[in-house]
Amino acid sequence: MKVRTACNRDCPDACSMIATVENDRVVRLEGDPDHPVTRGFLCYRTNRFLDRQYDPRRLTRPQVRRSRGLVPVSWDDALDLIAEKMLRIKTESGPAAIFHYRSGGSLGLMKHVVDHFFERFGPVSVKSGDICSGAGEAAQETDFGIAESNDLFDLLNSRTIILWGKNPYVSNVHLQPVLKEARAKGARLIQIDPVRHRGGDLCELYVQPRPGGDAALALGLGRRMFELDAADPSAAEYCDHFDSYRELVFSREVDDWCAIAGVSRADFDRIATLYADGPAAIQVGWGMQRRANGATIVRALDALGAISGNLGVPGGGVSFYFGRRTAFDTSFSAGKSIAPRTIPEPLLGPGLLEASDPAVRMVWVTAGNPVAMLPESHTVARALQTRELTVVVDAFPTDTTECADVVLPTTTMLEEDDLLGAYGNHWLSDVQPVVAPPGEAMSDYAIVCALATRLGHDDAFHEPPSAWKQRMMSKLNAKGVTLDQLREGAVRNPLAAEVLFADRRFPTPSGKVNLLTDAEVEPSPVSTERPLLLMPLAARKSQSSQWPPSLQEGPAPATLHPDSAQGFADGDEATLESAVGSMQVRLRFDAAQRRDVVLLDKGGWLGRGRCANALIEAAETDAGGGARYYETPVRLMRSDA
Numbered sequence: 052m053k054v055r056t057a058c059n060r061d062c063p064d065a066c067s068m069i070a071t072v073e074n075d076r077v078v079r080l081e082g083d084p085d086h087p088v089t090r091g092f093l094c095y096r097t098n099r100f101l102d103r104q105y106d107p108r109r110l111t112r113p114q115v116r117r118s119r120g121l122v123p124v125s126w127d128d129a130l131d132l133i134a135e136k137m138l139r140i141k142t143e144s145g146p147a148a149i150f151h152y153r154s155g156g157s158l159g160l161m162k163h164v165v166d167h168f169f170e171r172f173g174p175v176s177v178k179s180g181d182i183c184s185g186a187g188e189a190a191q192e193t194d195f196g197i198a199e200s201n202d203l204f205d206l207l208n209s210r211t212i213i214l215w216g217k218n219p220y221v222s223n224v225h226l227q228p229v230l231k232e233a234r235a236k237g238a239r240l241i242q243i244d245p246v247r248h249r250g251g252d253l254c255e256l257y258v259q260p261r262p263g264g265d266a267a268l269a270l271g272l273g274r275r276m277f278e279l280d281a282a283d284p285s286a287a288e289y290c291d292h293f294d295s296y297r298e299l300v301f302s303r304e305v306d307d308w309c310a311i312a313g314v315s316r317a318d319f320d321r322i323a324t325l326y327a328d329g330p331a332a333i334q335v336g337w338g339m340q341r342r343a344n345g346a347t348i349v350r351a352l353d354a355l356g357a358i359s360g361n362l363g364v365p366g367g368g369v370s371f372y373f374g375r376r377t378a379f380d381t382s383f384s385a386g387k388s389i390a391p392r393t394i395p396e397p398l399l400g401p402g403l404l405e406a407s408d409p410a411v412r413m414v415w416v417t418a419g420n421p422v423a424m425l426p427e428s429h430t431v432a433r434a435l436q437t438r439e440l441t442v443v444v445d446a447f448p449t450d451t452t453e454c455a456d457v458v459l460p461t462t463t464m465l466e467e468d469d470l471l472g473a474y475g476n477h478w479l480s481d482v483q484p485v486v487a488p489p490g491e492a493m494s495d496y497a498i499v500c501a502l503a504t505r506l507g508h509d510d511a512f513h514e515p516p517s518a519w520k521q522r523m524m525s526k527l528n529a530k531g532v533t534l535d536q537l538r539e540g541a542v543r544n545p546l547a548a549e550v551l552f553a554d555r556r557f558p559t560p561s562g563k564v565n566l567l568t569d570a571e572v573e574p575s576p577v578s579t580e581r582p583l584l585l586m587p588l589a590a591r592k593s594q595s596s597q598w599p600p601s602l603q604e605g606p607a608p609a610t611l612h613p614d615s616a617q618g619f620a621d622g623d624e625a626t627l628e629s630a631v632g633s634m635q636v637r638l639r640f641d642a643a644q645r646r647d648v649v650l651l652d653k654g655g656w657l658g659r660g661r662c663a664n665a666l667i668e669a670a671e672t673d674a675g676g677g678a679r680y681y682e683t684p685v686r687l688m689r690s691d692a
């Protein structure tokens with residue numbers, strides 16, 4: 052039997068998949084050949100998803116921590132314990148003493164119903180901001196009124212495409228065929244990234260600025276657009292603060308902007324010439340905004356796109372994020388607007404420890420591994436370990452389940468009933484349960500339903516998932532799209548424009564683009580004491596921390612330029628040390644990298660000494676509550692020093 056479903060992993064692509072089932076077991080997982088973005092192939096990590104699906108480490112029974120560690124218990128015992136505690140904490144301290152943390156384990160829309168459960172019970176405390184895309188979204192909402200993108204295939208109308216801080220080879224693989232097609236149609240591709248990545252040979256120009264030098268680069272290019280007569284003469288009509296922006300970009304010479312950005316004048320001129328010859332699209336990556344001035348950087352890119360006349364035209368745009376939820380009605384969940392308290396996500400560890408009046412007594416983790424994935428891993432671990440009750444729902448043991456009092460076993464994406472939108476294209480999918488879950492594992496939704504009965508508010512939490520899915524389809528139904536249609540194959544979001552802002556009207560208060568008027572342009576700092584910036588980036592072989600254990604053996608590989616590791620040889624073990632922590636690594640030399648960075652894989656396990664986030668301080672970006680993942684200064688030391 053073949054079943055069509057979709058991949059709910061935290062990835063821009065949201066692939067449509069065909070699962071082959073024999074004797075209640077999935078024996079093959081393939082990309083849907085009929086899906087315009089998936090095109091019949093899956094990525095490295097999901098091609099191996101069946102290893103994960105049938106991994107003997109799968110959690111199949113609830114567990115409760117006793118003096119001898121986590122021990123299996125019945126669902127009744129686990130849920131009775133949790134319900135009793137939740138009611139007691141609510142009565143004694145109020146619901147603000149309970150914190151619900153949800154992350155990106157699944158992008159399925161049904162996870163909003165879990166949020167809704169905690170809102171009905173509380174509302175409880177939740178996170179603010181977003182470590183993933185918060186800074187960039189805040190930037191685009193400030194400048195354009197929304198964070199949205201032109202249609203993915205509108206890139207085929209571009210003459211120039213800039214991949215700015217974006218590495219599709221690893222993190223957005225279904226963009227690659229579109230880029231190849233655009234190139235075949237004559238588009239010129241430029242990649243701007245401090246890190247030299249595989250896949251860059253698709254581009255005719257690869258520029259490696261200083262990490263965080265992008266704001267200076269974009270402002271310099273803004274100036275150059277005026278000098279080359281490539282600024283849109285009518286831009287002042289649809290942009291606020293046009294004169295102030297012009298003053299800002301002319302406040303330095305082009306050579307000064309280049310020096311701050313760490314870009315040669317020759318490379319700068321080549322980018323300027325190609326960008327001036329539009330329509331030109333900027334594909335804004337997620338990595339670049341994960342630094343102190345991350346929102347400012349994206350605002351500088353937005354302004355460049357606006358004044359050069361590249362907004363509202365086919366082949367143009369400054370595309371960061373696709374509104375993956377806009378087609379679905381999730382208005383039943385009010386989110387952080389009604390929360391009694393919020394803690395910024397990048398500050399979760401210290402935030403949980405410091406919260407008072409009331410203190411946070413209980414944490415519930417849905418679809419996340421915050422110990423491995425949030426900054427200051429040890430602080431996050433300590434915060435979870437010291438609550439009265441930490442509940443973690445996951446399908447696998449993680450660094451976070453290690454800190455839990457109760458671990459609840461849940462379903463994988465092949466066992467879920469859900470709806471899905473993408474943040475890298477405009478297609479919408481239905482997620483089908485392909486096989487039954489193993490052992491006693493239950494979906495997040497089924498778990499909160501079982502808990503709702505015990506908490507005495509089960510009215511909304513007894514329906515099958517299909518009822519919620521139907522409810523979330525209301526906006527689509529109004530456009531003539533039914534759930535049955537979604538089941539038959541992906542549907543393009545009928546609410547999303549092919550070309551955004553085609554009328555040059557922007558959903559900002561003034562209806563115009565809000566150009567930035569001043570900017571913190573200094574790149575991320577290194578010092579003589581700690582001369583390297585730690586950049587723990589997405590890895591091709593894993594979804595965040597979801598590594599196979601066999602790839603978590605020994606010291607984590609750390610890639611750097613040989614000149615940056617004087618006295619060491621390729622393959623040596625060494626210690627990386629930041630202001631807040633240190634870790635053992637195995638050096639890998641790569642002369643194509645800048646001399647001021649050291650590259651690690653993101654998602655390494657704390658329990659195996661491979662977690663870069665143990666070296667990263669909890670701090671926020673300039674807007675949007677993002678995390679500063681790629682700008683921790685570190686030094687390299689002998690392991691025996």
Ligand SMILES: Nc1nc2c(c(=O)[nH]1)N[C@H]1C(S)=C(S)[C@@H](COP(=O)(O)OP(=O)(O)OC[C@H]3O[C@@H](n4cnc5c(=O)[nH]c(N)nc54)[C@H](O)[C@@H]3O)O[C@H]1N2
Nearest residue numbers: 216217218222243246262263336337338339589590591595
């Ligand atoms: N294989 C795999 N794919 C993934 C993930 C994964 O873990 N593994 N993670 C998923 C997730 S959670 C997300 S959010 C998405 C997006 O995940 P990301 O990997 O965050 O997305 P990118 O847009 O490629 O952004 C990363 C790029 O930004 C670059 N960069 C970092 N700092 C700077 C800078 O200062 N300037 C410039 N110009 N570039 C910079 C990095 O070198 C890198 O190439 O991908 C998803 N895809």
Ligand SMILES: Nc1nc2c(c(=O)[nH]1)N[C@H]1C(S)=C(S)[C@@H](COP(=O)(O)OP(=O)(O)OC[C@H]3O[C@@H](n4cnc5c(=O)[nH]c(N)nc54)[C@H](O)[C@@H]3O)O[C@H]1N2
Nearest residue numbers: 154155156157183417418419420424444445587595596653
């Ligand atoms: N150093 C560094 N740190 C980073 C980043 C970086 O680039 N560098 N990237 C950041 C980014 S962009 C992101 S988005 C975050 C990602 O952070 P997380 O979302 O915490 O990442 P994962 O490691 O994928 O953890 C998700 C967990 O959810 C579980 N899971 C999967 N499906 C379900 C489900 O349906 N229900 C439940 N309950 N659990 C499920 C998985 O088994 C997994 O353990 O990491 C951030 N951390």
Ligand code: SF4
Nearest residue numbers: 058062065066094097
């Ligand atoms: S992780 Fe991304 S690229 Fe891989 S199958 Fe899932 S949606 Fe597609």
Ligand SMILES: [Mo]
Nearest residue numbers: 061155183184
């Ligand atoms: Mo992310």
